[in-house]
Amino acid sequence: MNQPLLVFNESGIYCQQADVYIDAWKPVNKCIVTHGHADHSRWGHKKYITHHNNVPIIKHRLGEITVSGKKWNESFTINGVRFSLHPAGHIVGSSQVRVEYKGEVWVFTGDFKTEDDGLAEPYIPIKCHTFITESTFGLPAFKWEPQSSVFNDINTWWSINKQEGKTSVLFGYSLGKAQRLLHGLDTSIGKIYTHGAVENMTDVLRPMYRLPETIRITRDTSKEELKGNIVIAPPSAHGGTWIRKMVPFTTASASGWMTFRGARRRRAIDKGFVLSDHADWDGLLQSIENTQCEKVIATHGYTEIFARYLREELGMDARTQQTQFEEEGAEVGSKTESGVHE
Structure with missing residues (x-):
């Protein structure tokens, strides 16, 4: 094709032939949205x-x-x-977009992960000519342990905290990570309490996905009720007055960034669990191989390092493209609540 099927402009990823955007970051007439995180589904499209x-x-x-x-x-x-x-496997309802015109096929992954978490629809590789991929964790240092191992550690941590008479406070974004955590918790240990933002989103998802019973924390919830149980809350709740009613408590975060000890210290939490909703280094490379693509465009994360590896080590046609998708670890606002992804 003389002109690329998808181009990047000031509003987002654009298909000129169809006059359609994908995950546009400015208001447009028509937009295909890969998933519900605030950096990919913006308000204002017609x-x-x-x-x-x-x-x-x-x-x-x-x-x-x-x-x-x-x-x-x-x-x-x-x-x-x-x-x-x-299916992109990133969070519940997340998708890749396949675009085809006159025999040319492009795939935009949005955010994705390759491990089946048992809740989100599992990632499926799609063959294409050009593959637009995230590279949030595009460094060899990022290699995930199996989810079963991570949840065994989380449930053991909760059980020990219960024995010590402490409330376990586990942070994860209200859409995606929170529901994955709920799905993997051992409810025989105790009760699951939730921050209002997590409970609101979980209520939306219950008709479509199987999730355990949870209890919304309110002003009337007492320290004694919470003692020995676990609380799922968004990272934005950490450090606020809301958490004081949980004393004595211990905190943890579930994120790919917990690979680095410094990330845990910066977030001022007691424990870190390496659990990400993005592909790790091996997952990114395997996904690219499975697509049998000719070109790769890395859109966010460690784009320069990842694209250079593809070019120099694998001999691929790979480049980077700047976008307005947030890097993991920051929360951005929507009209009703905050939260992006980990």
Whole structure:
């Protein structure tokens, strides 16, 4: 093709032939949205297209919007360009976007992870000519342990805290990470309490996904009720007056950044669990191989290092592209609550 099928401009990732954006960061007429995190689903578009499991999520977060939901692998054509959504495995309802025009196929991953967490629809590699990938954890240092091992550590930590008469406070973003944590907790140890932002989002997801019973923390919730149990809260709740009612408590964060000890110290938490909703180094490389792509565009994270490795070590046609997607670890606002991803 003379002109790339997808280009990057001041508003986002744009398909000129179809006059459609993907995960636009400025208001546009029509936007395909990969998932519900605030850096990928922005407020202000006239029309939204997304997977049907993501429809209630973005309606909850963005308010009244015009949105149409699609099924996995369902093709829809706009001005001759064929689009379809495929599981990304990042969080519940997250998708990759396949774009095809005159035999040319591009895939935009959005955010993705390759391990099946048992809750989000598992990632499926899609063959393409050009692969636009995140590289949030595009360094060899990032290699994830199996989820079962991590949750064994989390549940052991909770059990020990209970024996010591402490409340366990575990931080994870209200959309995605929080529900993954809920799904992996051993409810035989005790009760699960939730911050209001986590409970609100979990209520939205319960009709579509199997999640354990939780108890919303209110002003009337006492220290004695919380003692020995576990609380799931967004990182933004750490350090506020809200957490004082949990004394004595111990804190932990579940994030890929917990690979580095310094990240735990900076967040002033007691314990770190390496659990990410993004692909690790090996997952990124394996995904690229599975697509059989000819070109790779790295959009956010360790883009320069990752693209250089692809070029110099693997001989691939790889480059970087700056976007306005947030790096993991920062929370950004929406109309109803904050939270992006880990």
